[in-house]
Amino acid sequence: MSAVIEARDLHKYFGPIRALQGVTVEIPEGLTLILGPNGGGKSTFMKVALGLYKPTKGTVRLLGKDPWRHPEVRKSIGVAFDPGRFPKLTTGREWLEFIARTRGANPDDVEKAARLFGIEDALDRRIDGYSSGMVKRLSLAQAFVGEPEVVFLDEPLANLDFESVAEIVGIIGKWKGRGRSFVLISHIWEPFERLADYGVVISGGKVYLKGEFGEMAGEIAAMFRPPGTDTAQNSK
Numbered sequence: 001m002s003a004v005i006e007a008r009d010l011h012k013y014f015g016p017i018r019a020l021q022g023v024t025v026e027i028p029e030g031l032t033l034i035l036g037p038n039g040g041g042k043s044t045f046m047k048v049a050l051g052l053y054k055p056t057k058g059t060v061r062l063l064g065k066d067p068w069r070h071p072e073v074r075k076s077i078g079v080a081f082d083p084g085r086f087p088k089l090t091t092g093r094e095w096l097e098f099i100a101r102t103r104g105a106n107p108d109d110v111e112k113a114a115r116l117f118g119i120e121d122a123l124d125r126r127i128d129g130y131s132s133g134m135v136k137r138l139s140l141a142q143a144f145v146g147e148p149e150v151v152f153l154d155e156p157l158a159n160l161d162f163e164s165v166a167e168i169v170g171i172i173g174k175w176k177g178r179g180r181s182f183v184l185i186s187h188i189w190e191p192f193e194r195l196a197d198y199g200v201v202i203s204g205g206k207v208y209l210k211g212e213f214g215e216m217a218g219e220i221a222a223m224f225r226p227p228g229t230d231t232a233q234n235s236k
């Protein structure tokens with residue numbers, strides 16, 4: 001596989017808002033964590049990389065292809081946004097079947113993905129009756145339907161209790177072990193520390209840090225530490 005994402009001098013403006021201002025990064029296979037402050041440009045980067053937004057300037061390749069010109073490349077990618085947006089009057093099954101069709105997956109994959117995230121018993125209920133944890137599980141199931149090569153998840157651990165966090169991280173680790181790649185945007189990054197291969201910090205529409213995750217974990221931990229605390233205090 002070529003790099004999952006190759007971005008060169010990527011800019012994205014929304015009128016006067018400069019959401020991305022020259023992002024250059026190569027996201028390799030494996031598990032990549034995209035971190036950074038609220039409004040920094042992480043989701044915009046993901047949407048431009050997926051070909052959902054057209055870059056204002058610069059280029060992006062998704063699995064070696066321009067996703068804007070070759071939207072079919074998205075068939076190899078599973079995606080879950082946060083918050084997940086669903087047509088409320090449909091059932092979980094109808095929604096996952098729709099996703100399976102767009103990805104050219106088998107309808108049997110719907111049950112499989114639902115079982116993976118423990119929502120198989122809710123599949124025939126309308127999504128507007130789901131709890132927020134179930135909605136999160138539905139959006140994760142959507143990303144895994146058809147076992148795509150690469151899975152993009154925006155805040156996969158939001159709205160989950162402690163046990164569920166461990167369960168979801170376990171599923172991601174298992175799939176990574178089977179050769180799947182992940183691009184995760186997560187403010188809750190510690191549970192992924194051992195799984196992450198590569199890290200990118202996007203802030204103010206620019207790449208603030210990028211590299212092998214193991215080499216930048218210390219810097220990232222320092223960025224997320226509350227002001228006024230240091231390592232010595234934390235270890236007491």
Ligand SMILES: Nc1ncnc2c1ncn2[C@@H]1O[C@H](COP(=O)(O)OP(=O)(O)OP(=O)(O)O)[C@@H](O)[C@H]1O
Nearest residue numbers: 014017018019036037038039040041042043044045
């Ligand atoms: N569709 C849009 N129209 C106008 N402005 C947008 C749009 N999408 C994002 N923005 C703006 O672009 C900037 C970057 O937003 P983005 O959602 O990419 O940040 P983020 O890093 O994902 O933030 P968060 O951690 O809060 O989810 C923000 O100023 C946001 O308001």
